[in-house]
Amino acid sequence: MKPLKSILTCAAVALGLAATTAAAEPAKVGFVYVGPVGDFGWSYEHDQGRLAVEEHFGDAVETTFVESVPEGADAERVLTQMALSGHDLIFTTSFGYMDPTINVAAKFPNVHFEHATGYKNADNVSTYSARFYEGRAVIGTIAGRMTESNKVGYIASFPIPEVIRGINSAYIHAKKVNPDVEFKIVWVYTWFDPSKEADAATALIEQGVDVIMQHTDSPAAMTIAEERGIMAFGQASDMLQFGPTARLSSIIDNWEPYYIARVQAQIDGTWESVSTWDGIAPGMVKIGAFSDRIPADIQAEAQALADSIAAGDYHPFTGPLNKQDGSVWLADGEVADDGTLAGMNFYVEGIEGDVPN
Amino acid sequence: MDLSTINPVVLIATLMVAATPILLAATGELVAEKSGVLNLGVEGMMITGAICGFAVAVETGSPFFGFIAAAIGGALLSLIFGVLTQILLANQVATGLALTLFGLGLSALLGQSYAGIKPPSTFKLDMPLISDIPVLGPILFNHDLMVYVSIGLVALVWAALKYSRIGLVVRAVGENHEAAHALGYKVVRIRLLAIMFGGACAGLGGAYLSLIRVPQWTEGMTAGAGWIALAIVVFGSWKPWRVLLGAYLFGGVTGLQLNLQVAGADIPVEYLSMAPYLITIIVLVIMSADKSRAALSAPASLGKVFHATS
Numbered sequence: 001m002k003p004l005k006s007i008l009t010c011a012a013v014a015l016g017l018a019a020t021t022a023a024a025e026p027a028k029v030g031f032v033y034v035g036p037v038g039d040f041g042w043s044y045e046h047d048q049g050r051l052a053v054e055e056h057f058g059d060a061v062e063t064t065f066v067e068s069v070p071e072g073a074d075a076e077r078v079l080t081q082m083a084l085s086g087h088d089l090i091f092t093t094s095f096g097y098m099d100p101t102i103n104v105a106a107k108f109p110n111v112h113f114e115h116a117t118g119y120k121n122a123d124n125v126s127t128y129s130a131r132f133y134e135g136r137a138v139i140g141t142i143a144g145r146m147t148e149s150n151k152v153g154y155i156a157s158f159p160i161p162e163v164i165r166g167i168n169s170a171y172i173h174a175k176k177v178n179p180d181v182e183f184k185i186v187w188v189y190t191w192f193d194p195s196k197e198a199d200a201a202t203a204l205i206e207q208g209v210d211v212i213m214q215h216t217d218s219p220a221a222m223t224i225a226e227e228r229g230i231m232a233f234g235q236a237s238d239m240l241q242f243g244p245t246a247r248l249s250s251i252i253d254n255w256e257p258y259y260i261a262r263v264q265a266q267i268d269g270t271w272e273s274v275s276t277w278d279g280i281a282p283g284m285v286k287i288g289a290f291s292d293r294i295p296a297d298i299q300a301e302a303q304a305l306a307d308s309i310a311a312g313d314y315h316p317f318t319g320p321l322n323k324q325d326g327s328v329w330l331a332d333g334e335v336a337d338d339g340t341l342a343g344m345n346f347y348v349e350g351i352e353g354d355v356p357n
Numbered sequence: 358m359d360l361s362t363i364n365p366v367v368l369i370a371t372l373m374v375a376a377t378p379i380l381l382a383a384t385g386e387l388v389a390e391k392s393g394v395l396n397l398g399v400e401g402m403m404i405t406g407a408i409c410g411f412a413v414a415v416e417t418g419s420p421f422f423g424f425i426a427a428a429i430g431g432a433l434l435s436l437i438f439g440v441l442t443q444i445l446l447a448n449q450v451a452t453g454l455a456l457t458l459f460g461l462g463l464s465a466l467l468g469q470s471y472a473g474i475k476p477p478s479t480f481k482l483d484m485p486l487i488s489d490i491p492v493l494g495p496i497l498f499n500h501d502l503m504v505y506v507s508i509g510l511v512a513l514v515w516a517a518l519k520y521s522r523i524g525l526v527v528r529a530v531g532e533n534h535e536a537a538h539a540l541g542y543k544v545v546r547i548r549l550l551a552i553m554f555g556g557a558c559a560g561l562g563g564a565y566l567s568l569i570r571v572p573q574w575t576e577g578m579t580a581g582a583g584w585i586a587l588a589i590v591v592f593g594s595w596k597p598w599r600v601l602l603g604a605y606l607f608g609g610v611t612g613l614q615l616n617l618q619v620a621g622a623d624i625p626v627e628y629l630s631m632a633p634y635l636i637t638i639i640v641l642v643i644m645s646a647d648k649s650r651a652a653l654s655a656p657a658s659l660g661k662v663f664h665a666t667s
Contacts, residue, residue, distance in 0.1 A: 195570055354626075
């Protein structure tokens with residue numbers, strides 16, 4: 001009996017092995033979001049990317065996500081948990097996860113991490129972000145043309161390079177088409193707090209602003225803009241349903257192609273640490289459809305700007321540009337390099353107020 | 358800096374709107390705490406009220422039914438807390454925290470199909486002549502009904518706690534549940550009712566956010582308002598009018614700091630951002646600091662477990 005038994009066991013083991021190689025263990029991909037997936041903004045779009053990955057790869061991947069994870073120590077706990085539970089690839093989708101990602105990645109060299117909007121890489125940590133400033137240039141142009149009070153409101157989250165870059169880009173291009181334009185900037189120190197965002201929008205409107213841009217995640221400002229009869233732009237996601245009349249256009253984050261490409265690399269075993277910074281051209285940044293409210297010539301102007309950015313003919317940060325204090329930043333025709341853009345911590349000339357520290 | 362762009366009248370009018378959700382939730386919590394129950398689940402009850410109110414308002418097309426549903430939703434959720442802490446004698450702090458987490462999750466689940474919908478707009482009180490009075494008109498007579506309801510509620514709670522028999526019983530239960538029990542009062546029943554009142558008020562506060570102030574449904578939209586309400590009850594030393602003051606102060610400084618930023622005030626943004634929390638706490642602490650009996654204003658049995666046989 002004994003030989004038979006061991007033969008059977010061997011067969012079973014062999015069969016088991018065969019079965020696992022045939023079906024291949026699905027790649028386990030995790031996502032960490034700073035807000036709820038239903039924020040209809042930043043986290044929502046990342047989750048759309050996750051869903052696209054699931055649809056594209058079917059059974060070959062298994063995705064999980066944790067939403068509303070605070071930036072800081074709590075993120076480290078969530079990341080450790082994810083790494084321990086067998087994830088192969090983990091996307092951390094907010095700037096504030098930068099150090100937690102690096103710390104946890106050091107402890108799990110075999111797990112691959114992808115950190116959005118940060119600047120710290122490691123052997124197993126890639127960074128990726130979108131050149132939102134390209135989109136800001138386009139909507140800045142529209143804002144400059146459409147404002148009647150010449151006051152554009154800007155709801156800013158945290159004073160990090162990404163946000164400052166957006167303000168500068170929007171301002172430069174609004175100013176270009178409307179020399180009288182003024183930017184009113186409010187820092188709310190949150191990515192997601194609908195009531196605070198709504199209050200900021202109200203404060204801006206009370207002081208004469210008639211176009212609102214935002215760098216926060218919820219559509220609250222759009223709702224207020226609709227209610228008060230002013231104009232606004234969708235942020236991260238289209239937000240049309242929140243402001244059918246108010247919405248002029250939007251900057252849409254499109255993570256799907258990137259997520260699919262990176263998961264593919266993980267499955268193929270070709271994943272390596274990279275820094276990706278894509279803009280309008282590869283489709284990571286999309287400009288939402290123009291509202292009929294925008295006159296045709298302005299639509300054409302904005303579209304032409306988007307096209308020339310996509311074609312690489314024009315860079316939104318092209319000199320002559322001065323810093324806020326009047327010192328020269330870029331000479332005539334000079335183009336900003338990525339290093340300066342990535343660490344941008346100053347306003348360009350003409351913007352009032354100081355960048356908070 | 359051009360401060361002339363800030364219109365104080367508009368600012369006061371908006372602060373009342375900004376403060377109303379916190380005020381409603383804090384008033385409810387005040388009653389629960391006066392009866393000796395510390396319910397840390399305010400945030401969870403608020404957000405449950407926010408989605409219950411929003412969903413019913415959207416389905417029925419009536420914000421009025423929305424607010425009713427919000428109050429019921431908040432009260433039902435608080436009843437879970439009530440049963441756990443009053444009948445099963447669970448720890449109040451832990452149960453309250455769990456209630457917040459549960460409320461956040463439950464509301465996200467209930468709200469899945471309601472994201473991205475516009476609620477029916479809420480009735481604004483139309484007072485044609487008096488709302489046109491300069492200064493006083495916009496401040497006092499140009500709000501939605503809920504702003505007046507919240508102030509009325511504060512007055513009601515104050516009067517009831519101070520002058521009515523019910524108020525005296527609630528306070529007795531909160532100060533010394535053994536004595537109240539010995540006198541024949543149903544401690545558990547009274548506390549359950551106080552908890553449900555707190556839940557209903559928190560629900561109303563949440564619905565005010567989702568139906569009027571923001572107005573839309575997004576997950577996690579209360580974003581900490583419940584915790585502010587809890588803090589205001591403590592710093593307002595369990596006195597209804599001080600709670601009103603605290604809520605308005607908080608709402609006011611929040612609005613003011615945003616307006617100062619827009620006007621380009623020469624104050625670092627960091628200080629402006631922390632100002633609402635700091636100023637509210639400082640003012641309320643100063644108000645209750647000079648009296649040696651300040652410490653006594655906390656209900657003596659607050660957070661203590663009561664069991665009739667022990």
